[in-house]
Amino acid sequence: MSELTRTHNLQEIIDAPIGTEATLMGWVARRRDLGQLIFITLRDRWAELQCTLDPEESPESHAVASECRGEYVVAFTGVTRARPEKEQREGPGGDREFIVQSAEILSRAETTPFVIEEEVKASEELRLKHRYIDLRRRTMVRNITVRHQVVRIIREYLYEQGFLEIETPLLANTTPEGARDYVVPSRVHPGSFYALPQSPQLFKQVLMCSGMDRYFQIAKCLRDEDLRGNRQPEHTQLDLEMSFTSREQLFGIAEGYMQRIWRECIGHELPVPFPRVPYNEAIERWGSDKPDARFGSEIRELTALWQGTEAAFVTAGLEEGQVVHGVFIPGLSLSRKELDSWTEKAKRYGANGLMTIETGGEEPKGSVARFAPDLQAFAALAAECESSSTGTWCMVLGPKPKNLKVLGELRLKLGEEAGLIDHTQFAPMWVVDFPLYEVNEETGGVTAAHHAFTNPLAADMHKLDSTDIDELLSIRADNYDLVLNGVEMSSGSLRVFDPALQMRILRNMGLSDEQIEHRFGWFLEAYRYGAPPHRGFGQGIDRLVMSLLGVDNIREVIAFPKTATAQCPLTGAPATIEQDQWWELRLQPLK
């Protein structure tokens, strides 16, 4: 092979003055052989450029180009020239071509398993099996590049703010709660196992006890649970923790880098501060702790509008103390068949049925329009909520919590159906003050809703010693989720830094002092030698990049993702191990 050196990448030669001499290297994206003239579209990570091989210019190069096939790696030496007037094209490099004076094939390529094109037709499985080929596609280059930019911006921003980037172990201990752990057998200690961290939670809190003050890490988090379109067994998280700081200061940090990311990556200005919405209010208004606020149609209580109705089932429900809630979907009009399908959906979410009233039309329509005591009132309320009275009220009758849950789900689907969601918009919000505890279905007692190290809200601290389950469940935590377009982006809290308070919370969860000592002893001890108040959060990087790029599959923003069954089609992982490895680890598979 020759001693050629690349002088320019394709973006550099496109940006250079016409007439620049260069040696280019890249992949043959396309070859157009006109018999005499041959055009080769060269591709690298940066760009694509048309290279012209004219036998009158260089017979040798032309001969080499005749041999070139798709995905051959070539080196071209020559000079850029302005394209003839009529041959100019829109887009980067469309004004020029590269006249090749000397050509060399650096590497030949077999026919690829699928065609490299933007609108990729190959199955995802095949793309993953040959991911190195898939990653040559412009969209994948863009996704991976934007991901890089996101991480770079986060790092730069946090360095400016005085954060220390500190690594924590991957070989750690099993976490007492949460998801299933990935475990790693210890050869040195047969029968003992490390667990791969579900997050660096305990380490980062202990780092605060060390006085590290402002910590962050771009950390891999691992959990052995079933996968989804936006879940992978290993995902990347911005893990962050700060001492001596208020909630507002912490929000300012997150808003700072979010704003910078959106501005620099896609030129979109996110207004700060993001709205702060208490958990209880989010549930009331959107029926969800992660509301999609890109559209209105918030949930309204409509019980009053049903007083005096002739519909027996409604009257009966109201007498039992049930209530009516609804969402108004502007522009929505349901056929008989569509209504049945939506009713089916509502029932799947737990409702007894779906009541609709279509307003704004000539005739009153909808499944319960004829029972409405005052149709005008529905139209008027619609106009007040959505500044339009043309559309459909979708209502459910039942206990309030169930109504809110059902409508929370329906609202999203109906909003999508009615085209109310502007997919170019971003609606971030902080949802704050979640319940500290939730009911533990197995024991009937309470367990930590988020994790056991979340500090209660100061105003609710006095309820901690209550023996009443409902009282305990009403305790709010000093925690917060960053929600964007209905997706949870990050989650964090003020941590318990008083060992005595931590004990009370763990005891409320039904743990004995022995269990607490065994599971969290080392951690609680760290808080006995001078612990600062501190708070932090973890932010999912994969989901952030998905949202930024508007893609709905997490695999599109990860270079080497796993399949839905947690396998890697490229490497074949996970795989069996050799007999001597079993032996060395003192393990054997169960029959």
Add this chain to the structure above:
RNA sequence: GGGGGCGUGGUCUAGUGGUCUAGGAUGCCUGCCUGUCACGCAGGAGGUCGCGAGUUCGAACCUCGUCGCCCCCGCCA
């Protein structure tokens, strides 16, 4: 753990019991072509219809099992 969808030349797909000797597009190979840019034109090669069993005179097509992929619920920060 449960439910649903898919599996046909390299790739994407048509085909719902006999018309299939499996069609198309794209890719690949050969030839022709000096301004193409999804180049064009002509010709050619390429298939265990995921795998196994069954039903049937006859199966890409129906049934059962199995494997793989995707989506949803459970689960999961």
